[in-house]
Amino acid sequence: MSEELTDPTKGYLSTRILTVQLKRYDPEKDREPHWQEFKVEARPIDRVLDVLMKVKWDQDDTIGLRKSCGQGICGSDAMRINGQNNLACKMLVQNLKSDKITVEPILGLPVIKDLIVDMKPFFDHYKSIMPFLVNTDPAPTTERLQTPAQRERFDEGTKCILCACCTTACPPFWGNREYVGPAAIVNAHRFIFDSRDQAASERLEILNDAEGVWRCRTVFNCTSACPRGIKVTQLISEVKRALITGVLDMPQEAEVLA
Amino acid sequence: MSTPTYHRFETIIVGSGGAGLMAALHSSKEVGTAVVSKLYPMRSHTGAAAGGIAAALSNIEEDSWENHAYDTIKGGDYVVDQTPVEILCREAVECIYDLEHMGLPFDRTPDGRISQRRFGGHTRPVPGNPSKREPVMRSCHAADRTGHMILQTLYQQCIKQGVTFFDEYHMLDLIMVEGECRGIVAIEIATGRLHVFHAKSVLLATGGFGRMFKVSSNAFALTGDGPAIAYRHGIPVEDMEFYQFHPTGIYRLGVLLTEGCRGDGGIMFNGKGERFMETYAPNMKELASRDVCSRSIYQEVRAGRGVSGKDFVYLDIRPSTINKYKSSPIHRDGLEVDDHFIESRLSESLELSRTYLGIDPLKEPMPIQPTAHYAMGGTPTDFDTRVFRNAAGEVVPGLYAAGETACVSVHGANRLGTNSLVDLVVFGRRAGKAMAQYAKSHDFKEIPKDAAVPTKKMIEGALAKPRTEPWVRIRDELQTVMMDDCGVYRTAEGLANARQSVASLKKRYELTGIQDKGTIFNTGLLEYLELGCLIDLAAATVASAESRKESRGAHSREDFPDRDDVKHFNHTFATKDGDFDVKIDTRAVDVIYIEKDGQQVPKYPLEVRKY
Incomplete structure (x- = not known):
């Protein structure tokens, strides 16, 4: 194979700092939803889901979101990312236009906690x-x-x-x-x-x-x-x-x- | 925490994947049934199964259920129980027609029948030369979304039939009284409230536990809750050493590229551009069974023949490559593969590669490496899915298991592609019928008033403990040690290291608590409890792997490279023994004998497993 091929290791080599604006709401604590900002180191190949899980696992375990397959087939992690609905596991960091992302629950369904809505x-x-x-x-x-x-x-x-x-x-x-x-x-x-x-x-x-x-x-x-x-x-x-x-x-x- | 809410159903089904929903459909026709699942319906990992579901329909090529049984037994490297395999392969055919009648959108042949394709390890005797075998088209498919379509169709039928669902209820305990199962305890995730489900029969259909490995195709949710909770009640797990690594996982991410890629002619190349499977499996090449392909990739990488010397190889499904090697079945009809053909047959894999690798498989080969995929082992059952309490085969009244959770055992040491979906529908159906039958002939028996107290204490303990370290670190270390020392290749030394590491991780796990103290959707708490399940099952896996001093199917011991049919032609039963220890027993393989020339001989004689 002599042709120029994509190097899959590249996406793992560099990192950048992302600013995640997350819409928070915990009915046990909050009267109103509010925004919270997190800084997180992410690789180009990371999914937005990975970024959110990294924030949850390393910084704030109280963040509520659903996830399961992580590959776009189970439909658990629908959310509004930079104003557009998508599955968090189907968006990669390398495809984000800026280092700032806003994440909020999908609209029109009652919010139970943070990114989790009543389905x-x-x-x-x-x-x-x-x-x-x-x-x-x-x-x-x-x-x-x-x-x-x-x-x-x-x-x-x-x-x-x-x-x-x-x-x-x-x-x-x-x-x-x-x-x-x-x-x-x-x-x-x-x-x-x-x-x-x-x-x-x-x-x-x-x-x-x-x-x-x-x-x-x-x-x-x-x-x-x-x-x-x-x-x-x-x-x-x-x-x-x-x-x-x-x-x-x-x-x-x-x-x-x- | 308030008093738990009490429910009573004749049968309770835990898990809403393929096996659970199939059981629910059959059980609810006869008795009061409820499905309890930690995920919303349609979120289960059955939905990720791409390639197909095997059944000898003979729609395109002449085939028979006996061929399917032969392949399944050989594929499992013979530690496969033959009576359940024959049931599996016979009932597969009627289950496929059942699914079609339920509305499953199978792809079609030009004459309107269910379309079938080739898949690894599925063969038939060569017509006219029966001593040789050739690949056969046995996998029924619905694009490369077959699992998704099965899940969809079964859920639709459950809606039609009005099955009761408790969505996002997470099982945390079994109610065991006098050696019988009489219900479960679950937490309602949205409120944190505990619920007691009193039942006559309970089905564990919670899926696999691939999340104990670092690189895995499994969903986050696949943490073995069913087998682990049963294990804590003294119920064994069977054949845990047999864990399948699928050869074509997306580089580092582990998400699966379906075996259908190879069934439709995809070829694997090493860094030197060599089609290395010609060396390892001269006859079946890329269509050798999964364990063989995964080991071949490891060998290539070890020999420095990975791409750029790195730890991956290529899977090439470009039409130009497939046409060059004439590796697609359609070449036999004098046809050529083109972009449209690949798009229509493998759209999901194309999409996965484009999304996660940024690679268009029509233009470039895809970087792949083996990924932890499927547990052949699990909670032991008979062919009516009744759970065994010991290696002697005594059953636990009221407790059933089906799907990846269970070990029937029809997959033995290595499962063939497309046999997991068959397992789900065949044994899911048998479970539903057997549970309903049991429920009809038995009365509800009393459960203790304090049935939920141990669960309550476990939760309160987790919430009260200080967070000595992030539990995520413990999980990461578990996944790394299992991948490195209990993965594709194993040695006595590595396994001993894994055993000690898992034991020390368990101690650390028990010391640390969690950050989130809330009651509403406390996913931190649930992930922490799931990790506890993984640790217990990892301990059983390592102990089982240590006890099997041979190489068979997916279990490869570098220090014991050969299969040993004298010492190890049997199943492994691992039972919890105190906090950290595991007791190992063995159980004989179920072998069918037939009469030949006045003598009793095995129907499926042991052979050297070559592809």
Whole structure:
């Protein structure tokens, strides 16, 4: 291998001092949320999660945040970093524009402590759109058939990890917490456009409600906030279109297996 | 701390990963069931499993569950219980169809069936030449997000069925009375309140404990709470010396690049640009089993053939490389691999490399090194997931374990890729059914009024102790010594050092307390208690590794480089003995005999394990 290759050790060699502005709130001590500043030494390759854990482990063990997989698949550590929703484990120090970062809880859900919010209202919205396959036909002895095109049709929504980055970046949701929000619509889309599912009309009915899909003002915040790169706004538009036209844009009959 | 809140369910499931949710689905159909988990649903590490789930569906290539069983037993270097393996491989097929019917979005073949691909160690006899074996397409996949899709689908079905969840409740104790399990004690993380869950049957499905090692693919949450708490109650842990290091972890970070990369033709190169697996596994090359690949990387690095002499090698999935070596299965159909093919099959790995290494795998090879990945060992169970109290196989009434937490043992000394997800669904399902059955035929038995007192005292102790040193330092030292002295390669000297270090770390751990004295989301307290679990399991791991004076599967003793089927064809049971000591017993491997020419012979005869 003679070509110029990236040296992975480089990101570990240097460090810089970051200033972390953290929004703190402990209901046992504080009447109001307040900002606290920490200085911490970080390597270019560190995740923002590593930076926060370093502050917690070395300086102040009382900081509250959730974490688990550390690799962007479990959805535990959604937070607002420099004003943008993201997973703390998916942002690297080397990609930060300055040596100062602000970290605060995602907006629109009740704060329990520091960066930890109450996820129940978010999951309640998710549960409201029947997020499960409905098919009342007797199951065959092997798999139900589905063409690659039919499978591809709903792929985008299956990437969702329910981290709430999209919903809590959505201005209509901030204004009205009864709105089901982008994440719930993405998950409805995942089933509405699954050729094996039989409850599309019921889900569309739910989303046609006053607190449903029409609350979306096409702000696109959800799409830019999604750490999984899901085209959230597009999926929402497809649901709107299905409601307006009464037709589901699904792969053609000719492609469908007998 | 106020009086604990009391709950009563016929079955309690601890953990909401694949095994826990599968058990919950089956148990809740018949009896009152609740899932208690320290994480929100969908946050469990099943979600990180990428590559696939093995089942001999024969959708693309002719295959059989017997082939799968043969591979699993050989892959585990024969210290595998054969009856449960046959159950695993047979029931895998119906479990896959179950998952598909639940809505799991498997990738499809052109004719609409579940798509399958190759994975390390999965083979079949070569058609027309059955004495030789070749890789077979057995891994059913949903992009490279198979685990995520399983977790998603099972959680969706739990919502549909109205399963009761106690989200973010962290189990801290088992309620054991007269040798039976009658419930658990958990802390509600959001309030700090203690809860007593009275039950007829309890399932431990808390996942693995890879966080005892420095470089690990495991989530922060994987601290072995289930096996450790059972261990403190005198319940053994089995085969702890068998810990799998996955060959393709992202350099230093340890996050996994799926084995699917190699299944789809990815090639590993050393610093000299040599495809070194040709030396170590001439037949299977990169698709040899994981322990073999991990040791090969270590050998290359030791010989100074790491990249730039450093401690990593390359995994190359560039289409140009794959096409040059004709290493993808699609070359057999006269096709070539292109960027789009790699993007669609391995999007998660591409994303991980781009995010964490800043490397685009379509343009550059990825720097990798082995990472602590999977515990073959754990709480011992029978094939109905009932927990053993001793090496003689007596069960603990009311206590069950499944998934990575458990040692059935179907993985033996080394697990094959894609067999963990099968294990979760097959034994999760068996657990749910067995627990419901037990609950229906037994009455609730009394639990003491003070069932939560030991937990309360443990918490009050941790909060009252002065912070003599940061507990994080103890954790870091534990992870370092386990990685260095109880990792891919082991020696008597290194293990003795690890044993002494773990014992002294335990003493230091017991002396120091924590900074956060609050009750709401005291994650400092919980991480501190999790560290206690890791220390106990590390002690059992080291003692088990010291007792096995041979090399087998993932357990490589440099001072005993060969497999010893005379002395060590058995399982290791480690039981807590006082504060620091570990008692080691052995248990015979379950071997199936068949009749051949009027004689009883082993169905799966011992072979030298070569790939």
